[in-house]
Each structure stands twice: as structure tokens, then as C-alpha cells.
Amino acid sequence: MKKSDFYYDLPEELIAQTPLEKRDTSRLMVLDKKTGQVQHKHFYDIIDYLQAGDCLVINDTKVIPARLYGQKTGTGGAVEVLLLKDLGEGRWECIVYPGRRLKEGANITFGDGRLTATIDKVLETGNRIISFRYEGIFLEILEELGEMPLPHYIKEHLSDPDRYQTVYCREPGSAAAPTAGLHFTPELMERIREKGVVFAPVTLHVGLGTFRPVKEEEITDHVMHSEQYFITPQSAEIINQTRQSGHRVIAVGTTSCRTLETVTDENHVTHPGTGNTDIFIYPGYTFKGLDALITNFHLPESTLVMLVSALAGRENILNAYRQAVEEKYRFFSFGDAMFIC
Template sequence: MLTKDFSFELPEELIAQLPTEERGASRMMVLDAPESGAETAASTASGANRYHRMVADIVDLLPANTVMVVNNSRVRRARLEATTRNGGTVEVLLLRHIHETGKGGCDGAWEVMLSKAKRRRPGEILGLPGDRQLEIRERQDSDSWLVTIQPGIDDDYLQQYGRVPLPPYIRRMHQDIDLDRYQTVYAETTGSVAAPTAGLHFTPEILSRIREKGIQLCSITLHVGLGTFLPVRAERITDHAMHREEYTISKETARAVEQARAAGRPVLAVGTTSVRALESSWQDDNTLATGAQSTDIFIYPGYRFRAVDMLFTNFHTPESTLLMLVSAFAGKERILAAYQEAVQLRYRFFSYGDAMLINRWSRPLLQNQP
């Protein structure tokens, strides 16, 4: 498969630049399981088993015995503005802290992305706010650098001086609204450089209704890293290398997913990050590996899913690894047809955009509506 096979035309005005006025007020396209368990090319083209709801309707659609897995990673205020000795400015994006001292403390080395990267050289010193200095040590790869920041910085420092790391397709400076809305309501463990955006739709009220219905809500922690910002540059998708991301799965979450799989109950992953963590940890004995782990899994059409039955996700960028993942989950032609309809119906795309619920489970979701 070629990267260009995952391209589609998207009018720029459909790229959401701001969140909806109220959290949870987005539209949701549903790609449901067919009655027969098999979908024909004709039904794919006609939009059979594809319908439109609002995000809050997910409570009525999901079976009461669903296990729902969310990513509780918290976005770090990872953008800093540095200055060169000549008075120029360089934007620093903190990707990954390498050495830690104490709980929540960050000292020593960081992996970062730097603006105007071609001008940067090892040994260069940049000034940071709060009387810190950043020394460029060496290139990690074509996209990132290893640097040292002294004195060390922590999340309290970033709360004061850092900015929200909005993705590049949001063509504006961060605003106060992003401090709240570019964070899930259940975010706990700081470490991501981008939000697990599918979770941005959920409100405390929607989550309360989910629990009241009997749906089991579980969490994993996967810190979103560099790969979120990088395009697929390879012509053939199999030549693309994913960046490694760190994640943790608790014994409680693993047990809930394992029991659901054994009983034939559906497992819903909220976001592609939850999918990647669960699929990376699924073992041949039908259990999930637990504890702190890392993954560079690349999921594209032809992949056999073993842990996940349903996916709640946003609409993704053309030719991206995320679009390839959802194409693997739902079928490439089916996804591209759905995206074409989303464009026609003026859905909002990407991080602050609308949502999609994809069902691969054995029964259509419409059967669960009251």
C-alpha cells in the first residue's frame, strides 16, 4: 500500500480551530456492524450501517456490558520560547523527559523539537524564561534533539512559563480556553505533548450516565509523543517507522478487558492511543501484559485486532498513521467513503472536531437503543 492511497480532499474551513462552545456538543458519525456480519461493496458505497448522532447519544448506543477504556494522560505545557545569544527566538517543544529526580521533578536531559532546526548546532546555548539555559547536545534523528536544561525544570515551571502544545493545523496562538478544553476531564498523569483528543468530548455528566448504565470505565496511560506531529514521508507505508511511546496498563484494567473478551462482551477503546496500548499488550494466552511498557506498533490495513471491538475517535488528517489505523479497523474503502460524506455534511475535523464511533462487534449498536 502507498501513502497516497490514504489521501482525501479536505476544505481548510472544516479544520476546527476552536472547540465547540460546550464540551460534549459535537456530532458523531456511527459506522455500525452490519446485520449479516459482512458488508458488501454496494452497501459501503450507499452508506448502509452509517448514521449520524450527537456524542451524548453514545450512552444509548453502547451495550450495558461494554468495557470502555480511556487514556488518562495529561498534556504537559510543553512549548517554550527560547532566545539565542543574538536575540533571535527559537520555539522549543519538550517531547520526552529523560532523567527525573523525585516525584514530579524533571532535571537534566530532554528530547525536544526546535524551530529553525537547520540553524541549530551542538554546543549552542539558548536562554529560557526563569533564568534557565538550554544546551543543545546532539541530534537524536531528523526531527528531534537531545538537550540539557539547567537548572532543572518541573511541571510547576511549565505551568508558569509553558504554553499548550496545539497541533500545527490549528493556525492560531493558544488561548485561555485551551488550558481547559485541550485536556480531558479525566486527565491524571502528566506526560503527553498532544491531547488524546477523542476523550476531549466527554463531560462529567456523560461519564456519569455511562457508569449508571453499567458500562465499566477503565483507563490506561499512554503519553502521546513525537509521532503525532510527524507526517508519513515514505512512499510505501511499510517503510514508515513509528516513534516509540511509553504507556502503562494496570492490573484492574487488564482484568476487565480479559474478562470481557472471554465472555464475548464488547471492549470500546476511546482514541487510537488506547487501541495502540491494548493491542500492543495483548498476548497469545489471551491476557494483557501489565505495568510500564513502550510501543512502536504501526497498525494499518491487514492488521488483525485482538483486544478491541469498538473505537471512538476523531476524524484524522490525510495520509496519517491515525487514518491508516482506523482504516485497518473499519476497512479502507469504508473509511474513505465515510470521510467523503463527512466533508459533504460539513463535519468538523481533527483535534477540536467531531467524532466517529466504529463498531466491529458481533451485533449492531442500533439494537441497544431504547
């Protein structure tokens, strides 16, 4: 299967640059994965498509202010560091700019010495392993010195950083938001609960690899990035009870989907635990953990378009995306939503 099989034409003006004033007023395309039939709604209408006993699996990760600006010790040259993965004990895997200045042993200072760092290792990917030194709590220092790492296709300044967080975020660690969850409000979630739908939180810390383009024409040659996940015994039990009672397990976002498919076995039993997943889902994949998916509209030829094509069929997805372009839906992180059911 070719990368070009997942191309669609997207006018640049349809890439949402800012979030809507009210989260749940975004548009919602409802796609029947069996028939390909499409309905056009608003996100607050999602409640009409949920049934008592359903389970919504949400990713409660929280985006950290992962972009840091500093100076190389000795030369004073400007440096940008983007935190990707917490390796423990003050060590992180990072992207750095400009790479040619930051070789092993180089030192960096941020915020007039509030935070300092050393390049420990240059990886084959070009990323760096960096050790940070500080006094106090690292996340508090990030809140003071860091910036929210918005995707490259968003050019507008985000005036309220909380709008790049879900209302249910809890576990700090992501470099990008699980954007399907951005449409929920506390009020909508309460109405959903009152209908008899349960929520099961999982955590997958989203890395910037989620935006990495597929370069290989044969998609099976693509190497997926790895991301850390956690799922508690309580959430696994909720998901398993939902499935056993004949109700639907609905993933909110591709990150929740990838977590579910990683921790659910061939007998459709979801297991608690923690680990790293590099699961790559594309057409031909048999889903074990979910019945339906709430998601945003994804980049052409991306692994995420391939994932939703695996669930709903490539032709159904490309036809739905063509309709979304015609109807002038808003695309990508701050854009509109799709419910594949």
C-alpha cells in the same frame, strides 16, 4: 499498499479551529464496521450504543505546556523548544527552532534564568537531547513559562487551555491531546457508569510524531514514532474480565487502541506493564485487544486513517469520510467524533 490509497479531499473550512462550547454536543457518526452503514448522531447519544458490561479504555495522559520560548546564551537570539519525551533526570528529547543555531554544547535560558538548558546531543532525526536546570518542580515551571503545543492546523488562539485536555486527564507527559476523549463530560461519564459500563484507564504519552506525515509511497516503508505507555494490573484485569464475560472492549481514541494492541497477546489476554510502542496498524492487521473504537476524523494519508481502515475496511472508511465532508462534519482535534462498532 500505497499512501495515496488513503487520500480524501477535505475542504480547509471543515478543519475545526476551536472547541464547541459544550464538549458532548459535537456530532457523532456511527459506522458499522461490517456493513459500512452510517448513522448521524450527537456525541451524547453514544450512551445508546453502549451496553452494560462494556469497557471503555481511556487514555488518562495530560498535555503539558511543552512549548518554550527562550534566548541562546551569548547571542540573545530567539529560540523555540518543544518538549517531546522525558528521558529522566532533567533530560528531554526536543524539537528546536532554529536548528542551525543550536548545536551540541549550546546553552539556552528561559524566563530570565528561571530555567536554563544545554544541548547535549543532536540526533539523526534533527531532534535534540537537552538537559534542563532549575530550582523547584519542573512541571510547575512549565505551567509558568510554557505554552500548550496545539497542532499546526489550528491557527486560532485557544482561550481556555483546559479545552485541550480530557476531563479525566491525570498523568502529565503528552505533547498532544488524545482528542477522542475531548468529547466526554463528567456528567456523560456518570450516566455511562450508571448504565453498567466500566472505565479502564491506560496511559500513553502522545508525541508530536502523531502528526508526522507519511512520506513514503509504500506505507510499509514508513517508520513509526515511539511513545511511552503504562497500564496497571487493575486496568488489565478489568479489560480481561470484560473480554472473558463476552462483553466489548471499546478503545477511546487511537492512542488507547495502540496501547491495547501493544499489551494484548495472540490469546487476547491484556498484560500490565510499561514500555515504548511503535506499533503501526494498517489494513491486514488482526486486532487482538479491542472490539470497537471511538475516534475523531483524521488527516488524509495519515497513519491514523490507516489504523481506522484496518478496523473498518478502507472502502467503508473512505465512504464514511466522504459523507462527513458532504454533511459538513468538523474535522481533526477539535472536530466531531466517529464510533466504529
